[in-house]
Amino acid sequence: MSSFLPASAESLDLAVEAKDPSESISILYQVLDDPSSSPDALRMKEQAITNLTEHLREQNRAEDLHSLLTQLRPFFSLIPKAKTAKIVRGIIDTVAKIPGTSDLQITLCKEMMQWTRAEKRTFLRQRVEARLAALLMESKDYSEALTLLSGLVKEVRRLDDKLLLVDIDLLESKLHFSLRNLPKAKAALTAARTAANAIYVPPAQQGAIDLQSGILHAEEKDYKTAYSYFFEAFESFNALDDPKAVFSLKYMLLCKIMVSQADDVAGIISSKAGVQYLGPDLDAMKAIADAHSKRSLKLFEIALRDYKAQLEEDPIVHRHLSSLYDSLMEQNLWRLIEPYARVEIAHIAELIKLPVDHVEQKLSQMILDKKFVGTLDQGAGCLVIFDDPKTDAIYPATLETIFNIGKVVDSLYVRSAKIVA
Template sequence: MSTSVQSPYLPATTESISKAQEAKDASESISILYRVLEDPSSSADALRVKELAITNLTNYLTKENRAEDLRNLLTQLRPFFAVIPKAKTAKIVRGIIDAVAKIPGTSELQISLCKEMVEWTRTEKRTFLRQRVEARLAALLLENQDYTEALTLLSGLIKEVRRLDDKLLLVDIDLLESKLHFSLRNLPKAKASLTAARTAANAIYVPPSQQGTIDLQSGILHAEEKDYKTAYSYFFEAFEAFNSLEDPKAIFSLKYMLLCKIMVNQADDVAGIISSKAGLKYLGPDVDAMKAVADAYSKRSLKYFETALRDYKSQLEEDPIVHRHLSSLYDTLLEQNLCRLIEPYSRVEIAHIAEMIELPIDHVEKKLSQMILDKKFAGTLDQGAGCLIIFEDTKTEEIFPATLETITNVGKVVDSLYMRSAKIMA
């Protein structure tokens, strides 16, 4: 059954399992468990012991980071799957795929493993299991940024599952579709898929972890629309759910909660959330990164802001959601600082502004030209002299807009009279 198998096989009994647990090292335990699986007996007791052996073997192989052996185990167990109920097969298959996912650097292996299992489930006509493995495969493709293949897979799967009305799986797939459309920057479709997931979830009992995922995605979409207050409440709900389950996703919910506080100009609240009982559990680089950003924003300091981005690059810039909102925040902060600095001047050297704001000259020049085009202030850049010339705000006489409005109204009356006279003449 495996290269690890020794001869002869061991009987599928609890004594054999105990022997494996008492072995001096993991390699010996793995060898014993492989031999237990070789037992040809298919009695109820033997099958139950083999299931326990598979669970233990999966745990040992995961701890030893033997991803390829886990993949081979799934292939080797196919004859065993023929003699146990389909629901148990599904549980074992999904358990082994989950185990491979715990081993770092196995995303390509997971994708090929899922594709293999999809082919096998098609051949064996195991629709229930195939749909779940395909959903897992779509999630892996999404993580791998293979959006086209993931979308093609989900489009077919969602129609099939809707027809079968499997609500729990439908929630998973709709959520995946929402994440996929969000990654493709298609916000209307992402919202539509999330609404579909919520509708399906309302009809059934949804596990807390899945409800947390729905809330997390809701928060992300609301934040994208700049509705940070609503986003905060969703992130808080997600954090509560993940925190109670000790799910690793809790740290992301907390991070996004802190981000929302900064974005609504309540950076001073960040320290309070971090020092709360729930917040203290997650102290680490992610929380430190958000605290550094909050401090920089409170001080309105671009220098501190850039230091935070540099010191916590993986926590801030490599998280696409945080990075997108912080880029917007940085632009706002930069514009506020520039407007404050140029206010006293009618003509000022760009180099002097760059020195005061502690940023490179070309960076400042580019931003000033963008602000002029966006009509954030009236002025022009004299690049020959390296100066910014600020125009005085020209006060518009109030009589001019009123005059224009009167002329427009007179024009409408004349047009109306012309139409009436034309009808009379006809």
């Protein structure tokens, strides 16, 4: 049996004074081995757990944190359930701060779910399940996350735990958005807002609701409303020094670009709020704003290449920039082909500095979308542009007259039917 140290303030001081982190960790483990269960000893052990958790995080010892959670189960039976929930969630949050531990976090949550079911700790189980659903969504296991959330939503609504319900509804909205089911994403967000209106919502949670609202409005091309929501989210996260503040600011800049106000981007970045978040994310948006202002596809592509992680790998930014790129390309193509009645596709591709097949595909799409009237002569490798046929005003006027006569005849028929009857 391993030796132990008494769970006292002196033992904790000994751990603090240790020169080597591994020595501090060893002392704290020995404090946890103390069999005493007096109120003072339990309080000292709680402090030891907090200190040990922090030391293990600094050493990136995720597996040891996993083992610690299993090792503490007998201790959890000696302390109140609320304190148990706080310690468990604290350790899971600490593991999340160690890079590359997504699979371990999922394993940890599944093990704790089984334990909480066996111990009938409903309050803790529901929160661990919500955390597991979020992790499954991040790992793109959408079906399992949705199954887990569906059961959890019904259970929490029955218990009327509003704070947890806000979290779950918000998570459900994000999940449906990831699955491209916008009506359900909006319905879940509305449910989250309704639950949030009935209680005090912490600023971080309110910021998350505003951020999701902005994302959904941007998806519907309502960029002005989206901007206001992103601004609210930015204010909440900025006050808390939350890393999500930079994403809110990034999406604010995206909205400005999408409504053709790219000139405002530099001003926002150089403002007092923007300066403290200077970095690759804001540099990426500035490069896109510059390309948009100059209507330059080349600058646009350079920005996408240089800031791939910030633009291409952010699904929200990527989706909107794809549509912006298409729009910019159409404008450039239309400007180039406008003076011609017949022009070689290779010449247009050379002017716009894009591959011929890429330009050909885009021109055919523009013709199908009726952006202009023309045809592709692929044999000759040319684009033939037709003059817009002028619609003779007599035809719609004639149709309207016939339509009105029809209404008069129908009315007379109804009246005659009543007279005969």
